[in-house]
Amino acid sequence: MKESLFYSKLKNDFVRCELCPHFCVISENGLGLCKVRRNIAGKLYSLNYGKTVAFGVDPIEKKPLYHFYPGSLTLSIATTSCNFKCQFCQNHEISQSVTDGRNISPELILDYCKSKNIKIVSFTYTEPTIWFEFILDACKILKANNIKTVLVTNGYINPKPFELLSKFIDAMNIDLKSFNNDFYKDICGGTLAPVLQTIKTAFQKNIHIEITNLVITDLNDNADEFRDLVNFIKNINNEIPLHISRYFPVYLLKNKMTSLDKMLEFYEISRKDLSHVYLGNINNDAKYSKTVCPDCGTVLIDRNQYNITENFIVDGKCPQCGRKIYGYF
Ligand code: SF4
Structure with a gap:
């Protein structure tokens, strides 16, 4: 368990979780919608830490x-x-x-x-x-x-x-x-x-x-x-x-x-x-x-399911026309 980093304390030992847009208001001993954040004695804890x-x-x-x-x-x-x-x-x-x-x-x-x-x-x-x-x-x-x-x-x-x-x-x-x-x-x-x-x-x-x-x-x-x-x-x-x-x-x-x-x-x-x-x-x-160069149409990366069969990208660029390709290669 670890105390949550984003929440506010409310009246009567209620808390409001501010981690996600659900903003769950949680009574003492209650759980948030995700069921892994609990109000214990007016403090909010992450139950799934580690x-x-x-x-x-x-x-x-x-x-x-x-x-x-x-x-x-x-x-x-x-x-x-x-x-x-x-x-x-x-x-x-x-x-x-x-x-x-x-x-x-x-x-x-x-x-x-x-x-x-x-x-x-x-x-x-x-x-x-x-x-x-x-x-x-x-x-x-x-x-x-x-x-x-x-x-x-x-x-x-x-x-x-x-x-x-x-x-x-x-x-x-x-x-x-x-x-x-x-x-x-x-x-x-x-x-x-x-x-x-x-x-x-x-x-x-x-x-x-x-x-x-x-x-x-x-x-x-x-x-x-x-x-x-x-x-x-x-x-x-x-x-x-x-x-x-x-x-x-x-x-x-x-x-x-x-x-x-x-x-x-x-x-x-x-x-x-x-x-x-x-x-x-x-x-x-x-x-x-396949990853294809958007400018010249050269095939840059060929895939078979999750396997890369060919990767022709050089220094993040198309080897044919030199266009920069979005990402890290
Ligand atoms: S769903 Fe979980 S993370 Fe989101 S506001 Fe509720 S308690 Fe917090």
Whole structure:
């Protein structure tokens, strides 16, 4: 347990958590919506500090991050629970229930990375920001030891805590689940505006960002709404990679899997405005997982699922025309 860094004390030993935009008001002995923050005698505590439910090594492509040291391995770590309730959560076993997990420390993560020569640590699978105090401590130590830090996140965090954490974060994959606030409210238990703010802030702070959008049949597959989403990214920077991911029925949602036609339609829409668009969860995805020079069309990185088969990028540039490619290679 560790005392929360962002909360206010209220009357009668109530507290208000200020970590995420839910702003839970919590009575004594009560829990926040994420179920990992408890009010104990008028103070708010993170219950999951140093508790992990997933600890393993993945290709960085699996996050997905395609423009952040392609071909590298990353240590992937998760805690239990989430501040969203997405009805389509692929990791619902660990995100929608609270389990105790194994004890770890920032030092243990660092020692593991050193012993395995791993240069990137990703906080992933469930929502890392509800593990705020732990990832802040871990990222400080990791950065001080030249290990890159990654968040795979729903972006649902308040500006002040994000300001503090962002100093120690190198890259983020942020889920932009829809461009419709009702979708966020009804299907995820959140709101859209704070996510958009996190994306903008992360980019302004020079954090490497990539965006993932899961396209769900009949829920967020309206082409006009998708154009708005693409426009939002373009207005920040049209070089930001967009990963369009195909939905399959999972957890509480029984909608039909997304058709290939819909995936290709959205690919064409986004390619008009964005330099780097990828399709995920489709068979034979090689054509849609290549990194291509936006100027001259040269294939720069070829992928087979999560494996890099070719990487022709030289000094972060296209070897053919010299164009700078967004990211770190
Ligand atoms: S982090 Fe948890 S307790 Fe805090 S506001 Fe968000 S959901 Fe509520």
